[in-house]
Amino acid sequence: xxSLRAExxxxxxxxxxxxxxxxxxxxxxxxVVILGPTGAGKTTLLRTIAGLARQxxxxxxxxxxxxxxxxxxxxxxxxxxxxxxxxxxxxxWENVAFGPTVQDWNPHRRDQIVREMLNLVHLSDRRxxxxxxxxxxxxxxVALARALATQARILLLDEPLRALDARLxxxxxxxxxxxxxxxGITTLHVTxxxxxxxxxxxxxxxxRRGKVVQAGSPREVYEDPSSPxxxxxxxxxxxxxxxxxxxxxxxxxxxxxxxxxxxxxxxSVPADSHVVLGVKxxxxxxxxxxxxxxxxxPGTVVRSLFAGKRKTLEIQTNIGLLKAKVPSDRSLSEGxxxxxxxxxxxxxxxxxxxxxxxxxxxxx
Amino acid sequence: xxxxxxxxxxxxxxxxxxxxxxxxxxxxxxxxxxGWYAVVLSFFVFFVLVPxxxxxxxxxxxxxxxxxxxxxxxNVMAQILSAIGLSFSVALTVTAVDLIFGLPLAxxxxxxxFPGKSVLNTLVDSPLxxxxxxxxxxxxxxxxxxxxxxxxxxxxxxxxxxxxxxMLLHFTTTFPYMxxxxxxxxxxxxxxxxxxxRTLGASPLTASRTVTLPLFRSGIATGSILCLAKALSDTGGxxxxxxxxxxxxxxxNSCSFTGTPSGTVLIGAWRTLGKAxxxxxxxxxxxxxxxxxxxxxxxxxxxxxxxxxxxKVRFPLKHVWPGIERKLSRxxxxxxxxxxxxxxxxLMILIPSFFLVSFLITGTKxxxxxxxxxxGSSLGFSFLVAGLATLIDLMFGVPLALYITRGPSRRxxxxxxxxxxxxxxxxxxxLGFSLFLFWKPLVDAGALPILAVIVLAxxxxxIPFVVRNTVGALExxxxxxxxxxxxxxxxxxQAFRRITLPVIKPAILAGSIMAFTxxxxxTGATLAVSPQAITAPVFIxxxxxxxxxxxxxxxxxxxxxxLVSAGAMMSMRYFTxxxx
Numbered sequence: 054x055x056s057l058r059a060e061x062x063x064x065x066x067x068x069x070x071x072x073x074x075x076x077x078x079x080x081x082x083x084x085v086v087i088l089g090p091t092g093a094g095k096t097t098l099l100r101t102i103a104g105l106a107r108q109x110x111x112x113x114x115x116x117x118x119x120x121x122x123x124x125x126x127x128x129x130x131x132x133x134x135x136x137x138x139x140x141x142x143x144x145x146w147e148n149v150a151f152g153p154t155v156q157d158w159n160p161h162r163r164d165q166i167v168r169e170m171l172n173l174v175h176l177s178d179r180r181x182x183x184x185x186x187x188x189x190x191x192x193x194x195v196a197l198a199r200a201l202a203t204q205a206r207i208l209l210l211d212e213p214l215r216a217l218d219a220r221l222x223x224x225x226x227x228x229x230x231x232x233x234x235x236x237g238i239t240t241l242h243v244t245x246x247x248x249x250x251x252x253x254x255x256x257x258x259x260x261r262r263g264k265v266v267q268a269g270s271p272r273e274v275y276e277d278p279s280s281p282x283x284x285x286x287x288x289x290x291x292x293x294x295x296x297x298x299x300x301x302x303x304x305x306x307x308x309x310x311x312x313x314x315x316x317x318x319x320x321s322v323p324a325d326s327h328v329v330l331g332v333k334x335x336x337x338x339x340x341x342x343x344x345x346x347x348x349x350x351p352g353t354v355v356r357s358l359f360a361g362k363r364k365t366l367e368i369q370t371n372i373g374l375l376k377a378k379v380p381s382d383r384s385l386s387e388g389x390x391x392x393x394x395x396x397x398x399x400x401x402x403x404x405x406x407x408x409x410x411x412x413x414x415x416x417x
Numbered sequence: 418x419x420x421x422x423x424x425x426x427x428x429x430x431x432x433x434x435x436x437x438x439x440x441x442x443x444x445x446x447x448x449x450x451x452g453w454y455a456v457v458l459s460f461f462v463f464f465v466l467v468p469x470x471x472x473x474x475x476x477x478x479x480x481x482x483x484x485x486x487x488x489x490x491x492n493v494m495a496q497i498l499s500a501i502g503l504s505f506s507v508a509l510t511v512t513a514v515d516l517i518f519g520l521p522l523a524x525x526x527x528x529x530x531f532p533g534k535s536v537l538n539t540l541v542d543s544p545l546x547x548x549x550x551x552x553x554x555x556x557x558x559x560x561x562x563x564x565x566x567x568x569x570x571x572x573x574x575x576x577x578x579x580x581x582x583x584m585l586l587h588f589t590t591t592f593p594y595m596x597x598x599x600x601x602x603x604x605x606x607x608x609x610x611x612x613x614x615r616t617l618g619a620s621p622l623t624a625s626r627t628v629t630l631p632l633f634r635s636g637i638a639t640g641s642i643l644c645l646a647k648a649l650s651d652t653g654g655x656x657x658x659x660x661x662x663x664x665x666x667x668x669x670n671s672c673s674f675t676g677t678p679s680g681t682v683l684i685g686a687w688r689t690l691g692k693a694x695x696x697x698x699x700x701x702x703x704x705x706x707x708x709x710x711x712x713x714x715x716x717x718x719x720x721x722x723x724x725x726x727x728x729k730v731r732f733p734l735k736h737v738w739p740g741i742e743r744k745l746s747r748x749x750x751x752x753x754x755x756x757x758x759x760x761x762x763x764l765m766i767l768i769p770s771f772f773l774v775s776f777l778i779t780g781t782k783x784x785x786x787x788x789x790x791x792x793g794s795s796l797g798f799s800f801l802v803a804g805l806a807t808l809i810d811l812m813f814g815v816p817l818a819l820y821i822t823r824g825p826s827r828r829x830x831x832x833x834x835x836x837x838x839x840x841x842x843x844x845x846x847x848l849g850f851s852l853f854l855f856w857k858p859l860v861d862a863g864a865l866p867i868l869a870v871i872v873l874a875x876x877x878x879x880i881p882f883v884v885r886n887t888v889g890a891l892e893x894x895x896x897x898x899x900x901x902x903x904x905x906x907x908x909x910x911q912a913f914r915r916i917t918l919p920v921i922k923p924a925i926l927a928g929s930i931m932a933f934t935x936x937x938x939x940t941g942a943t944l945a946v947s948p949q950a951i952t953a954p955v956f957i958x959x960x961x962x963x964x965x966x967x968x969x970x971x972x973x974x975x976x977x978x979x980l981v982s983a984g985a986m987m988s989m990r991y992f993t994x995x996x997x
Contacts (some may be wrong), residue, residue: 105900125903132904138897142919152905155915203905 055116055206055239056081057102062111064097064263071097072108073263079241084233086254087243090286090416094263095243096135099209102241103132115206126155131205131238135212137196139184145171145195146180152203170198173232190221197229201236208233210242214249226253247287251275259283275333281403284331285414291337291375292410293330297402300324304397309372316348317400327405336399337377339366341385344392348400350375351392354385368393450909454824457816461833465877469840470713472851475706482703493704496683501711504680504844505719507580508648511587512641515595518761519640521754523599524625528608541596541762544589544770546983548938550954551975553657554961554968555773556586561662565961566968571775579664579677586658587648589770592762594643602636603629620743621751627735638727642720642842649716650844650878652681652941653954660961661968669693680712681846685944688850692948706854709847720842777972792974795956799978802868802943802952803936806875807883807929814883815925819913821884822891834888841881849874849945867947874942879932886928890921923992930989934982953978 059077063070071094079085087095100106102113104125113120120128140148149170153163171177174194184192193213200208213229214222230253233240244250250257251271258268267279278284281292295309297320304316307330317330343351352370364381367374368391375393385391406413475483487493526537544552558564562577576582606629614624656678659665665676667686672694674686684705691701744750817837821830840848852874859865898920902912940954951959953974960971 100900103900103904105904124908125900126906126908128904129906130904132901134897134901136895136897138895138901140898140902140916151902151907151915155902155905155907155911199905 057207057239057241058114058117059098059102060112060114062098062101062113063109064094064101064106065109070263072101072111074111075260075263075265077258077265077268079239082234082237082239084230084240084242084253084255086250086257087241087260088247088250088257088287089245089260091245092417093245093260095245095260096211097263098260099132099211099241099243102207103130103209104128105132129203129205130207130209131200131203132209133196133200133211133213135215137184137192137216139192139196139199141184144181144183145176145187148184148195149199149202151199156203166202166204170202173201174198189217190225193217193225197232201232201238206239208238208240210240212244213242214244214246222249229253251287257287259286278331278401281329281331281406281410281413284333284401286416289334289376289378290331291334291377292414293332293372294405294410295328295330297322297324297326297328305402307400307402311372313350313372314347315350315400316397317402318398320402322402322404329403329405329410331401331403332395332399334365334376334378336395337375337379338394339368339377339379339383339385340392340394341389342392343390348397349392349394351390354387354389354391357385357387366391453816454820457813457820458833460813461817461837461880464873465840465880466836468852468855468873469843469848469877470851471855472706472709472713472847475854476710479703479706482699483707486700486703487707493700497704497708497711500678500680500683501708501715503580503583503677504649504712505715507583507587507679508645511584511591511648512595512644515588515592515644516637516641518758519592519595519599520637521758522762523596523603523636525755525758526596527600527603540767542593542986543983544766545593545934546986547770547773547979548954548957548975548982549590549651549654550657550938550940550957550961551773551979552589552770553586553651553654553659554661554957554971554975555771555776556589556654556769557582557658557661558776559769559772560585561658561664563663564661565663565963566661566776566780571779572772577662577664579659579679582658582662582664583655583679585765585769586654587651588765590651590654591644591647592766594647595640598640598643599633599636602639603633606632619737620739620746622742622746623737623739626742627737634727638724641723641727642838645719645723646716646842646844649712650681650846650941651679652685652846652944653938653958654940655679656682656685656940656958657961660958660963660966663963666963672697680708681844681941684708684846684850685941685948688945689948705850709850712844712847713851716842716844717839720838773972773975777969777976780969780972782969791951792953792956792970795951795953796977798951799937799953802872802875803933805872806879806936807933809872809876810880810883810932811925811929814880814928815887817880818884818887818891821888837881837884840877843878844941845874845878845939846941846945848877849942852877852942853946867950871943871946871950874946875936875939878939878942879936882932882935883925883928886924886931887921890924891917894920926992927989930985934985937978937982 057077057079059075062072062075064072073094075094075098087098089095097106101108104120104123104127108121115128140151143151146167150163150167153166168177171180174197176191176194176198179187179191184195187195193216197213210229214226217225226249229242242253254271256268257271257274259266259274261282267274267283269277274283275287278287281290284290285292293307293309293315295307295315297305298308298314299306300320300322302319305318305320307315307317307328309315315330322328345351350370350372352368352375354366355369355374356367358365358367359381362381363378364383366377366379366385368377370393377393487497522541526534526541547555558566559572560575560582561572562574564572576585610628610632611624614628615621619627656665659676659678659682665674665678665682667674667689669690672690674690678686687701687705691698691705817833821834824830852870856865856870856873860867860870894917898916899912902916903909907915938954939952940958943950943952943955957971957974960966960974961968
């Protein structure tokens with residue numbers, strides 16, 4: 054087990070910046086998820102840590118020892134690439150035994166560890182199969198066993214569940230976490246799927262355009278997002294633009310352009326500045342009928358999207374289209390008059406992003 | 418479960434003691450790898466590329482000779498220009514006709530499922546097994562008006578025009594390359610595009626013409642380039658055909674030849690005469706150099722012209738005539754098209770290629786006093802040269818391919834990639850003569866055996882096969898395989914040996930067998946380096962001589978060489994198929 058630290062990592066490919074000064078700290082045995090939209094630099098970050106790409110600037114430390122000059126085979130990192138890269142000409146057993154074999158372990162110890170790893174991923178009975186004969190989930194488990202068999206100190210998972218279908222994905226992500234925790238291996242798991250991130254991580258590091266935008270426990274990044282982007286990327290949020298008219302220790306008051314006053318959390322943004330109030334759709338409630346009381350925005354239901362236990366209601370108000378996720382048994386349907394409401398503690402105040410709200414939310 | 422956990426933890430804690438540095442560690446060091454690449458690159462530049470183009474320097478060093486013996490000698494100049502004109506006009510005509518008949522056939526092979534598909538594939542490939550000298554002999558027996566020997570009435574007695582005869586011969590040598598390279602690329606084009614176009618209302622002809630054909634430009638380019646190179650390069654086939662048809666003969670005692678040779682045959686003839694008539698060697702060398710320079714420059718120019726036309730020029734393909742094209746897509750038109758290409762395959766390719774068999778059965782079986790010893794030693798010499806050349810191809814070609822695909826600089830890699838094609842597109846007789854001039858000082862000083870120069874010449878025109886095939890396989894290979902193996906602890910050399918090599922092995926094998934068979938069948942390069950080196954094809958061409966030759970023995974020798982090449986091709990198929 055080993056801790057991992059990255060400082061100011063920079064990397065660009067012929068003009069395109071992939072990593073733009075990434076700082077990262079992972080404690081021994083911690084399960085950290087790197088979450089970001091496609092093209093945020095997640096894969097490059099993993100490849101840099103594995104030694105497959107060399108950073109332009111910055112340093113990487115394992116247990117406070119710099120590893121910048123080490124070749125991949127000297128780093129002791131288990132890297133699981135997106136498409137698994139199983140060796141097609143080798144059997145399951147030979148795939149898993151690959152690391153120990155090229156590292157010249159004694160055959161007895163090698164066979165023992167391969168057997169253990171195959172047991173661990175429940176594939177002992179398929180040891181003589183070739184990868185192409187296995188299902189997607191099995192292939193993923195072979196790749197995992199192969200990575201773990203090297204007794205690596207750090208496990209790097211690059212979108213490990215991407216190629217699997219939805220149901221299997223949910224099943225396997227818990228298995229992954231259980232296994233990593235059981236072996237106590239320090240894990241860095243990259244994904245663009247916020248639901249996956251929230252459900253397996255000890256800590257989430259959100260990156261965007263090659264930069265860390267927020268790091269914290271799943272709960273922290275969900276409930277206390279540091280920017281409109283994070284707020285909208287993990288879950289979904291309504292954004293209400295206005296002027297911050299008053300702040301004190303208990304709440305802040307925002308005046309919208311139609312003169313409506315809304316209450317949100319206290320904030321460090323100075324009063325009278327142009328702000329945006331972010332409210333997660335999960336934390337919005339909808340009441341039938343029109344009401345203009347405090348923190349209430351009246352409108353008309355224009356769409357109702359059923360999703361099992363909860364449904365999403367889209368409400369057209371005079372300040373724009375707002376969404377709320379409510380229990381499905383709410384008897385509101387398209388065309389009904391309704392009022393959207395939220396608790397002041399769920400409204401987070403951000404100063405308006407300099408590049409404009411639309412650009413700040415872009416998932417590219 | 419808990420047991421396994423203890424084991425895993427224990428294993429992790431018991432850090433393995435630092436291993437002593439092994440051989441593998443040493444050769445995996447960056448400096449060693451860079452050193453090896455440097456050796457490979459300098460081999461390619463100084464032993465392949467520069468010698469191939471060395472003859473161009475004759476423009477500066479031998480300007481006086483060129484003026485005296487070529488430019489001011491109208492006779493020589495006329496011979497050179499007619500030979501080069503013949504070579505290029507035939508090559509261009511053959512390529513155009515091959516395209517017209519090859520495209521429907523390639524389409525048919527790739528897009529249709531029918532019983533006997535593999536038989537058709539084998540039939541298309543089969544002329545490749547016959548050495549070109551044999552194809553020339555066989556085609557001339559079939560087509561030529563009054564060939565030197567008559568295979569009792571079965572032959573067509575069709576022509577005695579050199580242009581027509583050489584063109585008919587080159588169909589047999591080039592058509593398999595055209596169909597093969599076009600079908601290989603057509604196979605990679607997703608049929609879904611065409612299906613989408615058809616559901617949008619396009620007729621089959623419109624769909625394939627406007628959707629698939631534009632995606633297919635690289636196939637047309639590759640096929641045309643292979644075809645041109647093959648037709649321009651051929652020496653043995655043309656010489657065998659012309660001699661069999663009584664259209665060309667070398668008269669060593671009068672230091673001249675009769676008839677109209679092609680460019681490469683002219684090189685071979687002048688080299689032979691140069692040995693026989695030392696008095697005129699320097700005149701002949703000036704002429705040779707000029708032919709070689711012209712052929713090299715023109716063929717490289719042609720390569721880029723074809724690439725440009727096939728890949729960049731916009732053809733007016735977009736306009737659609739729905740009514741006409743729909744009519745043409747149905748009924749007799751497509752059937753006629755397929756029928757025409759099949760008829761072409763049978764009449765122009767298969768029968769002429771294997772007409773020799775009828776001669777061997779019905780011809781006058783006069784073996785005279787066959788020089789079996791000479792035949793054996795020529796065969797042995799051919800295999801020695803081909804074996805050594807293939808070995809060198811492998812040693813340097815595979816690392817070169819690695820450097821091209823995985824080297825430090827993409828741009829330099831793709832530059833190298835296009836340079837590798839130069840020795841292939843340069844006619845092999847010109848390449849041979851260029852190498853002869855390059856190494857002449859060392860050979861004359863006795864420092865280099867002529868065998869080495871012959872082998873290097875064969876390396877020149879065969880190494881592209883190994884490099885091209887390996888580059889293709891490496892580009893298709895998932896780079897993640899190699900990377901993952903390295904994170905699992907494999908040193909670069911281990912990763913290559915255990916992961917990359919098994920994946921690209923079939924391609925390397927295919928490339929080296931192609932190189933080997935091509936080398937065994939080569940005449941021009943060998944003759945141009947040394948007219949005294951008797952490889953099997955040279956032996957055959959020498960036998961095809963009305964006065965001193967022995968046609969039946971030549972036919973038998975062709976048969977034996979064909980069996981050997983066919984065996985090599987079969988084993989290639991077997992190995993590549995098994996690897997899949």
